[in-house]
Amino acid sequence: MMPNISENEPVLHAENLIMQFGGLVAVNGVSLDVYQKQIVSIIGPNGAGKTTAFNCLSGFYTPTSGTIRFMDEDIHTLPDFKISLKGLVRTFQHVRLFKEMTVIENLLVAQHRHVNTGLLSGLFKTGSYKRKESEAMERAKHWLNKVDMFDVANREAGNLSYGQQRRLEIARCMVTEPSLLLLDEPAAGLNPNETQDLNKLIVGLKEEENISVLLIEHDMNLVMEISDNIYVINQGQPLASGTPEEIRNNPDVIKAYLGEV
Amino acid sequence: MKKNINHSLFTALITFIVSFPLLGLSLVSVNGSLTIQGADNSTMIMIGVAISIVFIFQLYREKILHMLGMLPTPSLPFKQAYKNSSLEKRTTLKKVFMVGLILCVIIWPFMSSRGAIDLATLVLIYVMLGLGLNIVVGLAGLLDLGYVAFYAVGAYSYALLSEYLGLSFWVALPIGGMLAALFGFLLGFPVLRLRGDYLAIVTLGFGEIIRILLNNFTSVTGGPNGISSIPKPTLFGMEFGRRVKEEGNTLFHEVMGIAYSSSYKVIFLYILAVILVIFTLFVIHRLMRMPVGRAWEALREDEIACRSLGLNRTAIKLSAFTIGAAFAGFAGCFFAARQGFISPESFTFIESAIILAIVVLGGMGSQVGVILAAIAMTVLPELARGFDEYRMLMFGLMMVLMMIWRPQGLAPAQRPHMEIKNDA
Numbered sequence: 266m267m268p269n270i271s272e273n274e275p276v277l278h279a280e281n282l283i284m285q286f287g288g289l290v291a292v293n294g295v296s297l298d299v300y301q302k303q304i305v306s307i308i309g310p311n312g313a314g315k316t317t318a319f320n321c322l323s324g325f326y327t328p329t330s331g332t333i334r335f336m337d338e339d340i341h342t343l344p345d346f347k348i349s350l351k352g353l354v355r356t357f358q359h360v361r362l363f364k365e366m367t368v369i370e371n372l373l374v375a376q377h378r379h380v381n382t383g384l385l386s387g388l389f390k391t392g393s394y395k396r397k398e399s400e401a402m403e404r405a406k407h408w409l410n411k412v413d414m415f416d417v418a419n420r421e422a423g424n425l426s427y428g429q430q431r432r433l434e435i436a437r438c439m440v441t442e443p444s445l446l447l448l449d450e451p452a453a454g455l456n457p458n459e460t461q462d463l464n465k466l467i468v469g470l471k472e473e474e475n476i477s478v479l480l481i482e483h484d485m486n487l488v489m490e491i492s493d494n495i496y497v498i499n500q501g502q503p504l505a506s507g508t509p510e511e512i513r514n515n516p517d518v519i520k521a522y523l524g525e526v
Numbered sequence: 527m528k529k530n531i532n533h534s535l536f537t538a539l540i541t542f543i544v545s546f547p548l549l550g551l552s553l554v555s556v557n558g559s560l561t562i563q564g565a566d567n568s569t570m571i572m573i574g575v576a577i578s579i580v581f582i583f584q585l586y587r588e589k590i591l592h593m594l595g596m597l598p599t600p601s602l603p604f605k606q607a608y609k610n611s612s613l614e615k616r617t618t619l620k621k622v623f624m625v626g627l628i629l630c631v632i633i634w635p636f637m638s639s640r641g642a643i644d645l646a647t648l649v650l651i652y653v654m655l656g657l658g659l660n661i662v663v664g665l666a667g668l669l670d671l672g673y674v675a676f677y678a679v680g681a682y683s684y685a686l687l688s689e690y691l692g693l694s695f696w697v698a699l700p701i702g703g704m705l706a707a708l709f710g711f712l713l714g715f716p717v718l719r720l721r722g723d724y725l726a727i728v729t730l731g732f733g734e735i736i737r738i739l740l741n742n743f744t745s746v747t748g749g750p751n752g753i754s755s756i757p758k759p760t761l762f763g764m765e766f767g768r769r770v771k772e773e774g775n776t777l778f779h780e781v782m783g784i785a786y787s788s789s790y791k792v793i794f795l796y797i798l799a800v801i802l803v804i805f806t807l808f809v810i811h812r813l814m815r816m817p818v819g820r821a822w823e824a825l826r827e828d829e830i831a832c833r834s835l836g837l838n839r840t841a842i843k844l845s846a847f848t849i850g851a852a853f854a855g856f857a858g859c860f861f862a863a864r865q866g867f868i869s870p871e872s873f874t875f876i877e878s879a880i881i882l883a884i885v886v887l888g889g890m891g892s893q894v895g896v897i898l899a900a901i902a903m904t905v906l907p908e909l910a911r912g913f914d915e916y917r918m919l920m921f922g923l924m925m926v927l928m929m930i931w932r933p934q935g936l937a938p939a940q941r942p943h944m945e946i947k948n949d950a
Contacts, residue, residue, distance in 0.1 A: 323834065349836035357834070363827035366820075367941050373817075374824040375835045380817045387816035388809065406946055419943050441835060 274337070275300050276445050276477050277322070277353070282331035284317050291317040292328070293501040299445060299477050304467065306480045306488045308512075309498035310521060315481045316358060318498065319449055322479075323355040324348040336444065350378055354438040355447035358481075360430045364423030368414060368433060371422050372405035375437045379404075401440075408436040412466065428459040435466065445477045446470065452484040460487060467491055489513065497521070534584035541580045545573050631800055635793045643792050647864060649904045650799035651857050656884040656896040657806050658853030663882065664891035664939070665819065666846035667826025669726040672733025673881055675713075676706040676851040678740060678873035680858020685753040685868055686746070695759035699859045706855025707848045709736075714847035718840055733878055740870040752869025758791065759798060759863045766791035795864050802860060806853055807893060813849070815942060822846050823891070887928060889935025898936045 275298040284292040292314045299305045307315050321328040324345035333341040340348050349355075363371050373380075380401050381387065386394040409415045412432040417425060422433060431451060438446055448467070452460045468491055470476055482488050488495065489509040497504040497512060499521045505512060512518055549569055551562050564570070583590060635643045655677060662670045683702035687693040693701070717728050740747045747753065758766060764778040765771060768786055778794075779786045813819045821842045824832050832839055862868050884903050888895025906924065910917045 325830075325833070345833045346836050346838050349834055354836075355834050357831070361828050361831040361834075363824045363831065365827055365941075366823060367944070369944050369946065370820060370823075370941070374820045374832075374837070377817055377821055377835070377837050382817045384813075384816075384818065387818070388812050402944075402946070409946075415946075418946055419941075421941060437835070 273300075275334075276303075276336060277479065278334040279318075279322060280332050280334075282318060282321055282333070283329045284314075284321055284326055285329040291501055292321065292498075294331075295496075295498060295501075295503050297479075297496050297506070299479050301477060302471055302475055303493045304471055304478045304480060304491050305494045305496065306482055306492040307496045307498060308482065308485075308488055309504070312500075313498045314501040315498055316449060317501075319355065319447055319479075319481060323353060323447055349441070349443075352442070352444040353447065354441050354443040354445075356434045356438060356449055356451060358449045358453065360427075360434055362422040362430055362433060362437070365421060367419050368409070368422055368425070369405055369418045371433060371437050372408060372440050373401055375440050376401045376404060378441070404440050404442075408440050411439075411469075412436045428455055428462075431455065431459075431463070432466070435470075439470070439474070443476060445479065448478060448480045448482075450481055450483065452482055452487050460484060463487070464491055530585055530587070534581050537584045538577050538581040541577045542573075545576060549573055628800075628804065632797060635796050640789055640792050643789075643796050645904065645908060647792075647796045647799050649901050650796070650803050651861055651864075652881065652884060652900040652904055653803050653897050654799075654806050654857040654860075655854055655881045656888065656900050657803075657810055657893060658850045658857065659881050660850075660885050660888075660891065660893070660896050661810065661813070661822070661853075662846050662850040663885050665814065665826065666822040666843065666850075668843065668846060669722065670729045670847075670850070671726045671875075671878055671882065672713075672729035672731070672736075673850075673854060674873045674875070674878040675733040675736035676710055676854035677858040677861070677877065678736050678870070679706045679709050679851075680855030681862040681868050681872070682740060682747060682753075682858075683855065684859040684862045685756050688757055689753060695757070695859070695863050699856060702859035703852045703855040706858065707852035710847040710849075710851025711844060713851075714844040718843050730875070730878075733873075733875060737870050737873050740873070748869075750869060750871070752867055752871070754867040756862050756866050756868070758866065759795070761794060766794055799860060799864075802856060806856070810853075811893065818842070818845055883925065887925070887935060889938035891939035892935065892937050895935050895937035895939070902936070 277297075277299040279298075280296045282292050282295045283290065295314075295318055297305070297307070307318065309315055317326065320326040321331075321341070322333060324340065324343055324347070328341055331341065332339060335348070335351060335353050338351065340351065340353070343351075363374060366374070379397065381391075381394040381397040383394070385391075406415075409418055412435065414425075414429060414433060414436070417429065422430065425433065431454075435446075435448070435451065451467070452463055455463060464487055467478055467480070470478060480488070480492070489512075492509050494506065495509055495512045496506045497515075497518050504521055505515045505518050507515070549572075551564065555561075635646070655673070658676075659670065659673045662668050662673070680702040683705045684693075684695065684698040687698045687701060688695075713729070713732050717725055720728060741750055743749070757772065760766075760775060761778065763775050764781055765775045766778050768777075768788075770777055777786075778790055821832070821837055822845075824837065825839055825842050829839060832842075861872075865872075880903060884896060884899040887902065888897070888899030907917060907921055910920050913920050
């Protein structure tokens with residue numbers, strides 16, 4: 266889905282995000298911009314507050330202060346499901362599939378907003394209901410093929426291999442037709458081959474589906490290869506930002522990762 | 527085509543083998559001994575016609591089925607066409623089976639005893655309740671221990687509406703369902719944030735509140751004395767009693783011109799329950815395959831993932847509570863009409879527990895399971911009457927053993943298999 270904002274405006278603009286849990290400031294003054302058709306990564310050591318920042322952006326936490334603008338709208342006060350309806354969809358660090366449902370059902374549930382949810386129209390199978398259902402099926406089919414999982418469409422999601430589960434989670438986000446996808450450590454637990462496939466998949470999302478991707482990842486090869494822009498967070502504070510090249514040579518980043526030399 | 531001719535000849539032969547000895551030959555006793563005789567000419571002609579119909583149908587099977595819209599267009603690749611036709615066959619077979627089953631269920635009461643029909647009607651009420659609670663517990667995964675409250679709301683709706691406003695069963699049935707749904711909606715609001723144990727406690731409390739309210743609101747509900755002489759349902763204004771109770775009604779046996787028998791009423795109530803159950807089964811079967819049904823299950827599986835995908839959990843939980851309660855309301859209405867007398871005694875916690883046991887025993891989320899379990903839960907205690915005071919002990923033991931051997935239930939729910947054609 267092409268965002269209806271101008272080319273040089275950011276899709277997502279977060280400013281001075283602060284998230285405080287009692288005395289602990291998990292995220293302290295993080296600002297970031299994601300532009301159209303960009304892959305942006307957030308990196309940082311464990312416990313740096315990356316996932317907390319993600320939870321703020323996707324509405325799972327309401328930030329203590331700061332503003333989040335998505336597609337020219339303030340979203341930091343909205344509940345999570347409304348943010349997702351606006352086209353900002355996320356995955357989770359630990360795969361969260363509907364495990365006892367089949368792959369195709371997972372993809373259909375995700376399209377809840379696209380289908381006709383009227384009770385009577387469903388009971389009587391009206392024309393609009395059938396059309397919407399078959400559209401949903403088509404979209405599901407399209408994404409099954411994209412992530413190469415057509416053969417397992419009727420398998421229960423919980424029985425898939427880990428790599429397949431990861432891919433299904435991304436496909437499940439994509440059937441909602443988002444304009445920004447938030448991926449929380451998508452490569453965690455994948456083998457090098459699977460990571461390579463994931464790399465292609467994410468770049469494909471940007472090139473073919475025209476969406477932006479915001480990524481948390483520890484796999485530096487992946488991050489450096491596909492990112493247009495990188496933000497580094499350390500202990501809740503923004504440490505650096507820039508192109509992969511700049512980040513690679515930034516002494517502060519090296520210090521944060523490797524410790525004082 | 528050659529294959530078709532062979533196939534058709536074969537089926538025609540089978541038809542002959544099956545029909546000729548049965549219809550074309552008859553045993554006639556001549557002078558005290560049996561002899562075989564050919565049947566008369568018209569029977570022979572009928573057999574001949576039947577054989578030729580089978581032959582022609584099998585010869586042009588594809589074309590005929592295609593004309594009836596039961597087969598995909600033959601331009602599809604062979605494998606896919608084959609696959610689809612087998613699926614079609616399966617669904618047609620399933621339909622035939624369902625119709626046969628329904629016919630059996632409807633014909634059955636005409637050849638069994640009154641007591642058996644009465645028990646079957648009770649089973650059907652529990653099937654309805656089980657199916658309703660199955661939405662809340664089995665599909666949406668919300669543990670509701672106060673489901674009997676909605677049952678009570680439905681029953682008292684009809685009792686009170688008929689006592690104070692003189693409404694008939696058929697008017698009160700939808701109203702009772704809707705009132706129960708309203709109560710489900712109202713209960714849904716405060717408990718939305720609760721999960722698991724906490725939800726169970728609150729719903730348990732709600733069930734008790736309704737019962738205690740009915741017990742103490744003597745001026746309206748008659749308190750522990752209950753409400754008696756609730757009119758039985760009528761069939762297009764026909765009553766099933768010996769004498770007309772309400773003005774303007776006629777009597778069933780008089781209209782039909784048959785002698786009065788008290789079993790007509792029992793059979794009528796039974797068939798009414800069957801219709802209500804079929805209606806419930808149909809609606810819930812569709813709901814499960816609709817977006818709202820998928821959302822219920824998704825919510826049970828992972829609430830956080832649902833939120834991240836833009837599903838409004840408030841609306842989804844409320845819909846589960848409301849729709850589940852509505853079916854309890856229908857069941858309650860019917861219960862009041864069947865009993866003719868209700869009191870808060872009928873709506874104690876043990877009823878909730880039994881309904882919940884039906885859902886769990888059958889297999890969460892499974893409709894077939896609920897039906898089997900409802901039969902088991904009602905019929906087994908009756909069968910065990912021979913054990914006198916050890917009856918409930920036996921019953922409890924059976925439940926325990928069941929949960930050890932088959933914790934997933936009698937007929938666990940199966941995921942719908944979706945046929946997808948890959949034309950990409």
